Structure formats: structure tokens, C-alpha cells
Amino acid sequence: MNIFLSNRVQIYLFSESLLYILSLVAFVSTLSIVSKWDFNSCDEMQYKLEKRSFLITTIIVLSIWIKILLLFYFVYSIDSISVMIPGAMCGAGVISANPYGNPLLFLKILLLFLTGIWLIINSLDLKAENYPYFKVKSWFYIVIFIFLSTEIYLDFTYFSHLWIQSPVKCCSAIFGLSGDNLIPLNLNTSTLIAIFYLLYFLTILSSIQKYPFILFISSALFLYFGYQSVVHFFGIYIYELPSHKCPFCMLSKEYFFIGYLLWGTLFLGVFYGLSNFILKILISHENRNLYSLAIIFNTIFVILCSSYVMIYYIKNGVLL
Numbered sequence: 265m266n267i268f269l270s271n272r273v274q275i276y277l278f279s280e281s282l283l284y285i286l287s288l289v290a291f292v293s294t295l296s297i298v299s300k301w302d303f304n305s306c307d308e309m310q311y312k313l314e315k316r317s318f319l320i321t322t323i324i325v326l327s328i329w330i331k332i333l334l335l336f337y338f339v340y341s342i343d344s345i346s347v348m349i350p351g352a353m354c355g356a357g358v359i360s361a362n363p364y365g366n367p368l369l370f371l372k373i374l375l376l377f378l379t380g381i382w383l384i385i386n387s388l389d390l391k392a393e394n395y396p397y398f399k400v401k402s403w404f405y406i407v408i409f410i411f412l413s414t415e416i417y418l419d420f421t422y423f424s425h426l427w428i429q430s431p432v433k434c435c436s437a438i439f440g441l442s443g444d445n446l447i448p449l450n451l452n453t454s455t456l457i458a459i460f461y462l463l464y465f466l467t468i469l470s471s472i473q474k475y476p477f478i479l480f481i482s483s484a485l486f487l488y489f490g491y492q493s494v495v496h497f498f499g500i501y502i503y504e505l506p507s508h509k510c511p512f513c514m515l516s517k518e519y520f521f522i523g524y525l526l527w528g529t530l531f532l533g534v535f536y537g538l539s540n541f542i543l544k545i546l547i548s549h550e551n552r553n554l555y556s557l558a559i560i561f562n563t564i565f566v567i568l569c570s571s572y573v574m575i576y577y578i579k580n581g582v583l584l
Contacts (some may be wrong), residue, residue: 272341273423284416286327291409293320313379315509316399321386324382324405328379329528335372336524343515348428355512356435364422371415373531378408380535381542388549397547402547435510439495448488449494460486460493464566467537469553476540479558483537490530494569501572506584526568533561 343355352358359365389397463486470479495509514523536558540550
């Protein structure tokens with residue numbers, strides 16, 4: 265007996281399959297259009313290509329937004345089916361139940377970043393009069409489709425190897441005192457948190473000064489150390505347990521789904537911080553609004569993390 269009997273899994277895989285079919289249609293059409301595209305041409309063929317490209321772009325945009333919603337549904341489904349699998353207490357045990365879970369989750373986050381960049385390029389392209397970035401966004405989508413193909417393969421492979429009878433590790437075994445999830449680089453907690461705040465101020469400073477390369481580097485580091493800081497320090501104040509270091513449990517209703525807001529603001533802050541450097545490489549263009557968005561979401565993330573520590577200290581007079 266396997267997990268395919270779950271209605272949530274069936275809905276998720278059916279939705280992903282439909283979206284992949286749409287993406288395949290868009291991929292084939294994009295290959296056909298970009299090979300013949302010449303905006304300077306005034307013949308009938310170019311006119312037909314422009315009409316087709318508008319339809320295909322609409323399909324891609326719609327598919328991307330639905331996939332973003334499906335990522336939340338995927339995380340919710342993983343967490344909800346944890347009750348069906350022996351040993352799992354949350355999504356951590358389910359996603360780690362076989363070798364395909366963590367690569368699948370990483371790929372979904374990578375696709376979220378790539379498709380977000382594509383949406384920005386597409387928006388800039390549509391605002392221009394001569395579609396200057398059409399070929400760039402078309403080839404970029406072709407690259408994205410390769411990752412989409414890998415994702416759909418991992419989707420079915422992951423769930424087909426997820427068995428209800430097989431016990432898995434709980435989050436305490438994976439991330440707790442009995443696990444091997446140590447602070448990276450042999451750092452202690454104080455040093456880790458100091459690096460966290462220093463990187464935050466570096467992202468703010470580089471955003472204000474509009475240095476895309478420095479912001480790119482500091483944002484990438486902030487993503488890594490931000491995750492580690494939540495797991496090893498800030499998360500225990502959300503749970504109010506010094507031994508509970510799971511990044512998944514905070515997504516549950518017992519903690520008011522705060523994990524969605526916490527991880528969402530971290531991703532958005534880092535995404536906007538990375539974007540301008542990528543845009544300069546791909547289309548030699550900067551979007552100044554992205555600097556402000558990076559500041560806003562990084563600040564929200566830091567305030568959220570810090571507030572749990574301050575509230576706990578105010579209530580109890582001690583730190584964990």
C-alpha cells in the first residue's frame with residue numbers, strides 16, 4: 265500500500281501533470297517561435313509569430329502563478345500526510361523518507377527563483393515597444409523547462425517510493441539533539457547570530473548604495489545563515505523548547521502557520537536581492553524597485569525572528 269491513496273497527493277500530482285502538459289505545449293511553441301523571430305521584419309509571418317507569442321506568454325505566466333500556489337499545497341500536503349506514516353511528526357520526516365524528497369524540495373525552490381526572474385524579464389519586455397528581451401526570455405524558459413521535466417519525474421518518483429508501512433525518522437531525530445544537524449563551520453550560537461545580523465546590515469547597505477554584485481553575494485550568504493539561524497536559534501523561541509530545531513513544524517496550525525510567513529519573507533528578500541545582478545547578466549538592465557523590495561522583506565524577516573526572542577525574554581526574564 266502506498267501514498268497514492270491520499271486524496272491530497274492525487275490532487276497534487278494531477279495538477280502538476282496538467283501544468284506540465286501546458287508547459288510542454290509552451291516549450292514546443294517557444295522553440296518554433298524563437299527560431300523564426302525577427303521583430304524588424306514586417307511580413308505576415310512575423311505578425312503571426314507575435315500573436316502566437318502573446319498567447320504562449322499568457323500560458324506561461326498562468327502556469328507559473330499556479331505552480332507557486334502548488335508549492336504551498338505541496339508543503340501543506342507533505343505536512344498533512346505525516347499522520348499516515350509511522351514515526352513522522354511533521355513534514356520533516358515525510359520529506360526525508362526517501363532519497364528523492366530533499367532534492368525535490370530544493371528543485372522546487374530553485375524553480376521558484378528561476379520563474380520569478382522570468383516573470384520580471386517578461387514584465388520588462390512587455391512594457392517596451394519592440395520586445396527587446398523576447399529572445400532572452402524565450403531561451404531562459406527553455407532552460408526552465410528542463411528543470412520542470414526533472415521536477416515532474418521527481419514528483420512521481422518521490423511519491424511512488426513513499427510507503428505507509430515503512431517507519432521514518434521524526435523531526436527530533438533529524439534536527440534535534442539526537443540528529444547530526446550541527447551549526448555549520450563549527451560556529452557557536454553567538455557567532456552565528458552575529459553573522460546573521462551583520463549580513464542583514466550588509467544587504468541593507470548594498471541595497472541603499474545599489475551595488476548589485478555585493479547585494480548578490482550578501483543575499484546568498486544571508487539565505488544560508490538565515491536558515492541556519494532559524495533552525496539553531498530563533499526557531500527554539502517559536503517552539504519555546506531549546507531542543508526543538510525543526511524548520512517544518514512552524515508551518516503547522518499549532519504555531520499559527522508562522523513558518524509560511526517566516527520562510528516566505530526570507531525567500532522574497534533574498535530573491536529580490538539576487539535579482540538585479542542576474543538581470544544585469546541576462547539583459548543588461550537593473551530594476552531599482554527591487555532594491556527597495558529586498559530591504560522591506562529582509563527587514564520583515566529579521567523583525568519576525570527577533571520579536572520571538574524579545575517576547576520570550578519579556579515574558580520569562582531569561583533566554584533559552
